[in-house]
Amino acid sequence: xxxxxxxxxxxxxxxxxxxxxxxxxxxxxxxxxxxxxxxxxxxxxxxxxxxxxxxxxxxxxxxxxxxxxxxxxxxxxxxxxxxxxxxxxxxxxxxxxxxxxxxxxxxxxxxxxxxxxxxxxxxxxxxxxxxxxxxxxxxxxxxxxxxxxxxxxxxxxxxxxxxxxxxxxxxxxxxxxxxxxxxxxxxxxxxxxxxxxxxxxxxxxxxxxxxxxxxxxxxx
Numbered sequence: 116x117x118x119x120x121x122x123x124x125x126x127x128x129x130x131x132x133x134x135x136x137x138x139x140x141x142x143x144x145x146x147x148x149x150x151x152x153x154x155x156x157x158x159x160x161x162x163x164x165x166x167x168x169x170x171x172x173x174x175x176x177x178x179x180x181x182x183x184x185x186x187x188x189x190x191x192x193x194x195x196x197x198x199x200x201x202x203x204x205x206x207x208x209x210x211x212x213x214x215x216x217x218x219x220x221x222x223x224x225x226x227x228x229x230x231x232x233x234x235x236x237x238x239x240x241x242x243x244x245x246x247x248x249x250x251x252x253x254x255x256x257x258x259x260x261x262x263x264x265x266x267x268x269x270x271x272x273x274x275x276x277x278x279x280x281x282x283x284x285x286x287x288x289x290x291x292x293x294x295x296x297x298x299x300x301x302x303x304x305x306x307x308x309x310x311x312x313x314x315x316x317x318x319x320x321x322x323x324x325x326x327x328x329x330x331x332x333x334x335x
Contacts, residue, residue: 160228191249
């Protein structure tokens, strides 16, 4: 089985046992967000603060374009976003990661949010549906996942949390994100080759460490 994963023994004792028991039932690597996949939840949007800044795929963010940030979908995935209250829809391309706010599933560009008529409210209930996949979707399926344990404008606060977490977890690191207004220091934990292990880690961080954690892909 050609899986790309790292299991760190000090993370949680049951992970290795779980893998040995369930290894035979783990599906082969494939497309984890296939065409037709649907998801419903709350969308938000982001604009001037990130305009011109690098997105997760390396291109400059264009707030007037039709793009979106999703925590887990492969970059380059095209999705149809439908505002459930009005029925208005727009097709966007996933080129960034986020939103890192509890209860939200998608962060839209200003242009996409304007097309849905939600720039005034800031958020809206939506349904998203995968329309097309990136050309290398089979190659990039799976990959590495990580957990965001916190985000700070103070580097000192971010490093304090990272130092505390390193006493319990391996692979704790900082991701520095510069916007047009400030700098945000994101504390990340883990580099995992299986998504469900990443969600187990996020659950542990929430339960034992009282942290608002999010699973996201670790893009190259």
